[in-house]
Amino acid sequence: MNRSAGLLSALYLATTTGLVWAAALALRDGPPWAACLFAAASLVPVIAVVRECVICDQRRALDDMRRRAATSGGPGAGVADEIVRAELDTACCERWWTSCGTDHDSTCPRRVPRSSAA
Structure with a gap:
């Protein structure tokens, strides 16, 4: 940490x-609902x-993963390349990329014919 x-x-x-102390004082001298309220509020911190x-542990684990990925040949060295390769392999076609997903090549298996029906 x-x-x-x-x-x-x-x-x-x-x-x-402080909230536990306020709950104890409210229980001794105040209404019971106030003591319950202070006791419940003391759990939030x-x-x-x-x-x-948990955040500290996650940061430590992330730093460890980055350190291992930075070393060549270590586990996770080519993970980013594999992710990019998989995403590119699942893409439709060149025209789909250049038209921002609005048009497909004629040989694209995912081509959906446009109809004039509304």
Whole structure:
């Protein structure tokens, strides 16, 4: 976890502590519904801390994947090339590409004849 995420998590936990304290005071001296409201609100920052941890783990995994893909011959080295090749293989025809998907070559198997019927 980087410094800003740690600071944000500390702020979330301080907010949770304050809301729990407010729930305890409301339970002792105030209406019960206010205590329930403060108790429920104190869970929101805890969820935010968990989210920050998940985001940190995802960033670490992404950095690891980028590092492995950058090394030649490593796993994932040609993944981008394979994705582009697969997308180009599934494309219709040259005219479809140049006409922004509105027209097809006469030999294109995906050619749909246009009719004048509305």
